Amino acid sequence: GIQVEQSPPDLILQEGANSTLRCNFSDSVNNLQWFHQNPWGQLINLFYIPSGTKQNGRLSATTVATERYSLLYISSSQTTDSGVYFCVYNNDMRFGAGTRLTVKP
């Protein structure tokens, strides 16, 4: 099956900073989702983005399927953005290991 690699594994930001999280795939993908896991363990769906770019408030995501990667942008980060961000290839139900984001006040 497809391998999913996320980078960076850990990220510490000051409140107000911007960040880019990356997800690389071992093959071309056409069915990708981004999630945020909050400190209580709840997984919140951010984007279903098989290709192209989507925006939702301070968050946006871009998937370039032929180049085998997806990016999640967080602008003007807030402490409530802290948690772990996962990308998942839905055809295989295969999750990356996640990026742990800590936003400091």
Next chain:
Amino acid sequence: DGGITQSPKYLFRKEGQNVTLSCEQNLNHDAMYWYRQDPGQGLRLIYYSQIVNDFQKGDIAEGYSVSREKKESFPLTVTSAQKNPTAFYLCASSIGGTDTQYFGPGTRLTVL
């Protein structure tokens, strides 16, 4: 309210006992999934079901069993054959097999 419920939130069991985790959804979704998450790691697929009375093994099915007798319900049994059952268990559902997944709040199982 539409959504996915898992119960209980915390579960403690003695080693050697089977335990069943509940997952219910009222979203009218056909597909349901069970994942396991260990501390500091991503999610791994245990079992999934695309339709009632049918389910398939995921990457780590050994020591687990499921049933799908109703569209709304997909219980997971952690058997005594599972060598390391202490983990966070998450249930999800989607309209179809490759559509957007929605997750329940999870059950933290601790085996003493």
